[in-house]
Amino acid sequence: MSEHENPYPGENNTGHFWDDDNDIRELDNRPPRWYMWALYLGIIAIPIYSFYYPTIPWFGEHTKGSAGWTQIVEYKEGVEQLKQYREIKFSDTEKAITESSLEDIVRDDELRNYAIKTAKVLFGDNCAACHGAGGQGNDGFPVLADDDWLYGGTLAQISTSITNGRKGNMPARMMGISDADADTLATFLIETGKGATGKPNPASKPLYMTKGCIGCHGPTMKGNVFMGSANLSDGIYRFKTSDQKSSIIRTILHGVNQGHDPLTQDAVMPSFGTSTVIDKTQIKKLAVYVHQLGGGVAVKPKPVALPKAEIPKIETTASAKVSTRGGKEIYTKCQGCHNVGIGGAPKYGDKIAWQSRIKRGMDDVLSVAKAGKGMMPPKGTCMDCSDTELRLVIQYMMDSAK
Ligand code: HEC
Numbered sequence: 001m002s003e004h005e006n007p008y009p010g011e012n013n014t015g016h017f018w019d020d021d022n023d024i025r026e027l028d029n030r031p032p033r034w035y036m037w038a039l040y041l042g043i044i045a046i047p048i049y050s051f052y053y054p055t056i057p058w059f060g061e062h063t064k065g066s067a068g069w070t071q072i073v074e075y076k077e078g079v080e081q082l083k084q085y086r087e088i089k090f091s092d093t094e095k096a097i098t099e100s101s102l103e104d105i106v107r108d109d110e111l112r113n114y115a116i117k118t119a120k121v122l123f124g125d126n127c128a129a130c131h132g133a134g135g136q137g138n139d140g141f142p143v144l145a146d147d148d149w150l151y152g153g154t155l156a157q158i159s160t161s162i163t164n165g166r167k168g169n170m171p172a173r174m175m176g177i178s179d180a181d182a183d184t185l186a187t188f189l190i191e192t193g194k195g196a197t198g199k200p201n202p203a204s205k206p207l208y209m210t211k212g213c214i215g216c217h218g219p220t221m222k223g224n225v226f227m228g229s230a231n232l233s234d235g236i237y238r239f240k241t242s243d244q245k246s247s248i249i250r251t252i253l254h255g256v257n258q259g260h261d262p263l264t265q266d267a268v269m270p271s272f273g274t275s276t277v278i279d280k281t282q283i284k285k286l287a288v289y290v291h292q293l294g295g296g297v298a299v300k301p302k303p304v305a306l307p308k309a310e311i312p313k314i315e316t317t318a319s320a321k322v323s324t325r326g327g328k329e330i331y332t333k334c335q336g337c338h339n340v341g342i343g344g345a346p347k348y349g350d351k352i353a354w355q356s357r358i359k360r361g362m363d364d365v366l367s368v369a370k371a372g373k374g375m376m377p378p379k380g381t382c383m384d385c386s387d388t389e390l391r392l393v394i395q396y397m398m399d400s401a402k
């Protein structure tokens with residue numbers, strides 16, 4: 001085809017025609033300008049990019065770039081930001097936990113939920129290895145998720161267990177117990193533990209009563225939370241094995257935490273009160289967490305207390321309008337936004353939202369409320385409200401977050 005005379009002499013084609021009708025021809029046009037510019041910019045960008053960022057493989061490593069950027073640095077910055085954000089967001093709740101009694105934390109839905117959520121991780125890191133991920137216990141480590149407590153299931157007792165640690169003490173081979181006695185006692189305990197279906201031999205009872213067991217486990221075999229001497233009447237064993245009887249015999253013959261006896265049952269709960277990994281606030285959270293795992297002794301509701309005398313000072317200057325409306329009454333004007341939190345309005349009853357404002361102090365908050373801010377209209381639309389009335393309604397909202 002190239003032999004033919006160029007039928008399009010004015011056109012800058014190359015002379016290559018790809019079909020018989022010469023409809024498909026190869027032209028020799030310059031690429032469009034935008035394309036070339038993009039190409040040049042790309043070429044310029046390469047050295048700039050390589051100068052700032054790690055790019056070129058270099059003797060088994062790579063060039064570092066002048067910006068010092070690495071993914072790890074970026075990641076660490078992100079983590080740091082998140083940490084700061086959390087600290088700010090939860091600082092009020094953390095503080096409230098530090099300052100509240102254990103009972104008050106449990107009574108308060110928000111504090112309790114926060115404590116439980118945050119303690120879950122602490123428990124996993126510090127306790128689960130011995131007590132199991134859900135506090136279900138392990139061989140030799142007591143269950144924390146039932147209501148069978150060695151040392152008691154009140155918040156205070158649990159907290160003491162964690163703070164001071166525990167180390168039960170049961171002497172080996174009390175008062176010259178023979179192997180046969182131990183066997184008899186073990187059978188007696190197992191049968192007693194079966195409850196109504198068990199057949200404890202009454203002839204074995206005197207052995208229990210005379211060999212010193214009663215001193216710690218008590219005449220009714222219920223144990224004693226001050227000594228951590230297990231309840232022997234319920235058939236629940238903290239030293240569990242598939243052959244429960246031989247485990248009981250071992251306990252009777254070798255005792256608990258009798259260091260000199262290699263077969264003794266080890267039972268040491270480390271003390272976390274002096275630990276550097278867990279602080280006092282975290283111990284509180286853990287106590288609340290363990291308490292709700294299943295067997296905590298219920299916390300009584302707080303006795304109804306008269307509201308604290310925190311009603312703001314009523315202005316007594318002659319110019320002040322005498323207030324006729326109470327906070328609750330005026331609040332009907334504010335509730336449209338403050339009940340649901342429209343536009344970021346601090347919600348009625350929202351602890352976190354109000355605590356930071358309580359901290360800033362009434363005067364400051366009042367001045368913001370009077371002037372308006374963002375979607376908060378000046379005076380919250382209560383144009384005929386006096387300062388005193390605004391104080392009352394703000395106090396009313398603040399009290400909701402206590
Ligand atoms: C090294 C193992 C170990 C670790 C870790 C451990 N515990 Fe314990 N814990 C024990 C043992 C053993 C006992 C029983 C002590 C005894 O029998 O005298 C115990 C007892 C307790 C008790 C008392 C139980 C009762 O029935 O009265 C509580 C509560 C408790 N631990 C909570 C915790 C919490 C919370 C953590 C984590 C902060 C934790 N423990 C970490 C081994 C451990």
Ligand code: HEC
Nearest residue numbers: 168169170174212213216228229230237238239251256267
């Ligand atoms: C000085 C107090 C003391 C005396 C006396 C004593 N015990 Fe104990 N016993 C304990 C303590 C404390 C524990 C719980 C240890 C622990 O869990 O840390 C225990 C645990 C046990 C256990 C294991 C319970 C379980 O849940 O696995 C058995 C069984 C037992 N004792 C039986 C006896 C018998 C039988 C006698 C009498 C021969 C006796 N004990 C005398 C303090 C005593």
Ligand code: HEC
Nearest residue numbers: 333334337343344345365368369373374375376380382393
């Ligand atoms: C139209 C919705 C709306 C109404 C009505 C409203 N508020 Fe607000 N309010 C807001 C919003 C939004 C904010 C959050 C402003 C911010 O912090 O950006 C807010 C914040 C506040 C604050 C906190 C100010 C501070 O210092 O952070 C107070 C106090 C307050 N309102 C009081 C009232 C009172 C009292 C009324 C009724 C008389 C009222 N508001 C009515 C929307 C409203």
